[in-house]
Amino acid sequence: MRRPDRVVMASANPDKVAEIAALMRGVVEILPRPADLPDVVEDADTLEGNARLKAVAVTEATGLPSVADDTGLEIDHLDGAPGVHTARFAGATATYADNVAKTLAVLRGVPIAERTARFRTVALLRDPDGGELVAHGVIEGWIALSPVGAAGFGYDPVFVPEGSRGATFAQMDPVAKHAVSHRGRAFRELRRQLSLL
Numbered sequence: 049m050r051r052p053d054r055v056v057m058a059s060a061n062p063d064k065v066a067e068i069a070a071l072m073r074g075v076v077e078i079l080p081r082p083a084d085l086p087d088v089v090e091d092a093d094t095l096e097g098n099a100r101l102k103a104v105a106v107t108e109a110t111g112l113p114s115v116a117d118d119t120g121l122e123i124d125h126l127d128g129a130p131g132v133h134t135a136r137f138a139g140a141t142a143t144y145a146d147n148v149a150k151t152l153a154v155l156r157g158v159p160i161a162e163r164t165a166r167f168r169t170v171a172l173l174r175d176p177d178g179g180e181l182v183a184h185g186v187i188e189g190w191i192a193l194s195p196v197g198a199a200g201f202g203y204d205p206v207f208v209p210e211g212s213r214g215a216t217f218a219q220m221d222p223v224a225k226h227a228v229s230h231r232g233r234a235f236r237e238l239r240r241q242l243s244l245l
Contacts, residue, residue, distance in 0.1 A: 049179030051245035057081050058088075058102040058116035063201040064231075068117065071226060071235035075242055078115070085109050095120050095132060095170040096182060103174040113175040115238075119230060121203055123151070123165040123191060125158055134203075144202050148195055151206060155191055163191040167207065167230035171238045181241045185233030192216055200225060 054077040057065055069078045088105045090098040098118040106114035121137075122128045130137040130151075138146035155163055166188045173181045188210045195205035197218025204217035209228055217225050226232035 049175055049177070049181070049245060051242055052076055052113040052173075052175065054079055054112065055173060056106050056110050056112050056114045058099075058106040058114045060087070064117070067222075067226070067231055068115065068235060070222070071232060072115070072239065075239050076115075079112070081106060082109060090118070090132075093132060095168060096172065098132060099170045099172040099182075100174070100180075103172050103180075107174050107176055111176055113173060115171065115173045117169055117171045117231065117234065119167060119169045121151075121165060121167055121207070123155070123163070125155060125162050125164075148203060148206055151191060151203065152194065160190060160193070165189060165191050165207065167203075167209075169230040169234040171231075171234040173238060173242070181238060183234045183237035183241060185230040185235070185237065187228060187230045187233065 056079045057068065058081060059065055059068070060081050072078055085106065088102045090101060092098045092101055095118040099116045102116035103114045106116070119134060120131045121134045122131055136142055138150040166186055169185045171183045189208050192206045192208050197205050197216045199220060200218045207217050208214060209217065211228065217229065
């Protein structure tokens with residue numbers, strides 16, 4: 049596999065696109081996902097499988113290398129759920145607020161000590177010849193009792209990463225979040241792998 053100059057973003061989520069573009073700046077040029085590309089059905093049973101489904105679809109549609117990721121929130125009290133269903137925890141058309149509300153509802157009455165969780169991200173770069181780079185990032189933490197903060201997206205208002213002195217991701221500025229986040233760790237590892245090509 050040769051190091052690409054340009055890669056197409058597999059995600060259509062503008063929040064994720066902005067984070068990934070910032071994390072990959074200076075390594076490769078990020079091209080937007082084609083607007084006419086249909087949504088990819090993410091029905092794999094692992095994060096890596098879902099990332100691969102998205103990357104393959106975009107690479108086949110564009111003929112260019114693509115970068116995809118999939119992220120799961122694993123809550124120990126829920127035996128690792130929602131996991132691969134993180135984005136759809138409250139249903140197929142769930143909003144960020146819906147997912148946060150469901151998470152807090154199912155954890156109602158559970159003490160902080162038993163609300164341990166982690167975010168896990170798999171970042172995958174695929175080239176048209178089928179070559180792949182796969183990187184992983186994990187951050188341990190816990191689920192707050194209520195949403196706090198206005199930055200970030202998704203579960204950021206209720207996820208408290210270890211070492212943050214009790215601040216949620218939504219209370220952190222983007223630089224501080226990227227320094228410790230699951231996505232930051234995965235894409236820094238992907239950058240490292242690209243630098244070796």
